[in-house]
């Protein structure tokens with residue numbers, strides 16, 4: 205097979221010569237031009253993305269594998285998205301990074317690519333870009349951090365941090381203890397130690413068939429991750445020779461498998477929006493309601509925080525994604541092709557589970573249905589997303605009066621007010637936090653519990669917004685309400701004192717207002733002024749789609 209890269213070098217005109225000469229300036233011998241596949245290593249390493257800090261070391265292991273298989277590695281950087289630091293939110297830049305990845309792959313003389321990612325948005329951004337570029341591609345993620353360890357207590361980065369913060373706010377943890385926790389909750393390189401968005405997207409990548417089995421859960425500092433990176437390097441060279449591209453792997457059936465796995469692991473709600481975007485890139489028509497259909501028939505098996513009790517290190521020891529996939533095989537499309545060159549059925553048929561408490565058997569699930577469900581009603585005509593496995597059972601059917609924050613800023617200013625007129629029945633509503641309204645669709649949906657409730661020992665309340673929330677968060681939190689309030693969705697019409705009913709078993713979310721009152725308020729609606737009038741921000745506002753369509757840019761799908 206003629207390699208794609210040869211069209212850069214095997215040309216009679218001057219540039220064939222100069223490209224070879226300039227490449228040899230890196231100290232490479234002429235043997236690299238004797239039919240060896242050129243493999244890109246697309247590295248999202250950055251010192252501003254702490255979760256991805258081990259990707260440099262993984263890149264070296266990938267290179268070993270590429271050389272060993274007879275390929276030639278070329279590492280290149282792309283934009284990186286550090287969840288902890290980027291303002292207003294990494295989600296504003298997911299599509300920009302995806303464009304960087306796509307064009308960097310397409311423009312260069314490479315025959316295949318290894319994608320190195322980890323922190324939340326770096327995984328979908330690389331997947332979206334690589335699917336659009338459609339050269340052979342394999343993913344190696346950073347892996348989860350070691351479990352946090354405070355004194356003799358295991359703590360999960362993200363989920364436990366938020367619970368401990370409420371204790372600190374209520375004065376039950378001292379400032380000295382809080383500083384001590386800061387030093388031991390995130391103990392190593394790697395992604396958050398719970399089933400947050402990074403772990404969810406890594407698991408989904410394995411289920412969709414774009415990473416070697418076992419990739420998602422090996423802890424970042426574990427030597428077995430380096431070995432997996434080396435094997436991935438070896439395998440991508442074979443994939444380049446086999447011309448095994450994402451378009452042969454990311455089919456409708458593969459996306460269904462990814463959603464099934466997402467439901468069984470109690471995955472992050474963010475997976476919904478990323479999978480819709482990934483499906484769009486792969487030209488697979490996939491509808492929000494299909495998450496609901498799959499959720500209804502898929503048990504949640506993985507007992508990892510925030511849905512369960514354990515951490516990612518425990519999940520790895522129990523067998524990781526392969527063990528879950530084996531238990532799910534009757535529900536999966538087993539003939540889907542993967543990066544191994546074999547099918548999902550063949551990859552996972554013999555996977556073992558070593559701990560039934562962490563990865564529950566199908567007969568004894570964490571819940572009979574999947575972690576995420578889709579709600580609809582007059583408050584969310586285009587859907588809203590809800591993580592039922594991380595919610596409070598007593599609030600799953602709840603009617604209460606709304607207390608409305610018009611903006612995130614207002615919420616922050618008021619949430620600790622000692623006279624905030626709320627109680628445990630109040631439904632907290634926050635507007636202008638969606639893709640265009642915030643802007644960038646930030647993780648503001650986990651509205652903190654008002655101090656007046658925390659001090660009374662109340663641990664949860666119904667919260668509704670058009671924002672996302674971190675995959676490490678938990679509680680009775682309705683997210684991704686679509687259409688968002690900033691474009692005139694019904695959420696924009698809700699006022700403090702309106703009565704709202706959340707009915708998760710019925711999958712509904714409704715505000716109790718007569719139709720003519722809704723119409724009257726709709727007529728009065730004024731959209732907020734745009735946040736950007738130039739630059740990337742304007743491109744984002746002009747082209748981002750709503751949450752139910754994956755928030756990709758309208759011109760990037762397909």
Ligand code: FES
Pocket residue numbers: 255287288322323324394395396400402
């Ligand atoms: Fe990077 Fe959690 S902050 S994975």
